[in-house]
Amino acid sequence: MPIIQVHDKKFEPFIDAAEISKQIKRVGAEINRDYEGKKPLFIAILNGSFMFASDLFKEVSIEAEICFIKLASYKGTKSTGNVITSIGLDEPLKGRHVIIVEDIVDTGNTLTKFLPQLHNQQPASLKIASLLQKPDALEHPELKVDYLGFSVKNIFLLGFGLDFDGLGRNIPEIYQLVEA
Numbered sequence: 001m002p003i004i005q006v007h008d009k010k011f012e013p014f015i016d017a018a019e020i021s022k023q024i025k026r027v028g029a030e031i032n033r034d035y036e037g038k039k040p041l042f043i044a045i046l047n048g049s050f051m052f053a054s055d056l057f058k059e060v061s062i063e064a065e066i067c068f069i070k071l072a073s074y075k076g077t078k079s080t081g082n083v084i085t086s087i088g089l090d091e092p093l094k095g096r097h098v099i100i101v102e103d104i105v106d107t108g109n110t111l112t113k114f115l116p117q118l119h120n121q122q123p124a125s126l127k128i129a130s131l132l133q134k135p136d137a138l139e140h141p142e143l144k145v146d147y148l149g150f151s152v153k154n155i156f157l158l159g160f161g162l163d164f165d166g167l168g169r170n171i172p173e174i175y176q177l178v179e180a
Contacts, residue, residue, distance in 0.1 A: 004175060006168045011158050011175035015150065020131070020160060020174065023149040024052065027129060028059025030147055031099065035062055040097040042066040042129075043089065043118075045110075047169065048103035051161040052131040052149075056101060066101075067091050071110050093121035099147070103161045104132040106154070108140035132157065132174075 001013035031040070039062070044053035046068050057066055069089050098118060105111060111128065118126055129147035136154040158164050159171030168175075 001173055001175075003178065004171070006158060006164045009164060010178040011164075011168075012178050013173060014152075014155075014157060014176040015160075015174040017160075017172045020149070020172075021055070024055045024131070025059055027147045027149055028056055028061075031056075031060055031129070032062050035064070035097060035099075037062075038097045038124075039063040039065070040099050041091060041093070042099050042101050043091075044068045044101040045103075045114075046070040048161045048163070049101045049131075051169070052103050053101045056129065065091075071114055089117075093118060093123040096123050097125045098123040098127070100126070100128045102128065102130040102145075104134070104157065105130045105143065105145055106134040106137040108138050108143040111143055112140045131160070132162075 001016060003010055003012050005011070042053065042057065042064060044050065044066060047070065053066065053068075057064070067089065100111065100115075100118075102111065105128070115126070127146040128144070130145045131149040133145050133148055133151050134154045135151055156164075156177040157174050158168040158177070159174045161169050162174065163169045
């Protein structure tokens, strides 16, 4: 995996596609075990989680449904702190087992502002699956990722759904920003 350039920034390899796939298979197996007979509803948060959600859902062998919601708090390489909802949730959650699918949990601001909306709908259970988490960036220690692919340092990442101002989501590996 060579160093790549997106916009005016350079990125170096961080996690290869084979390792990503291995961790997604592990997370899928954990969900299959924990939700046998429960028919969970996966809520994938767009845009970033689309690749993780797709690959994870392929590993889910139990009965399950998936829907999508768009939340955003990033502009460039920094979190704005404001959560913007663009596409609403149409599925009723009362009594359902719900798994939120995220690409990355860093500050936790987006989920912390979104989760109360879900809890108000009285799901039977509510868990979080995330490909990545940055523990050092987490501003909400009460936020728990239940199914995690990778715990990573607090660096800017690109690829496998993660973008830099709209570009790079289609890269099948994960790269880290090269600081100049």
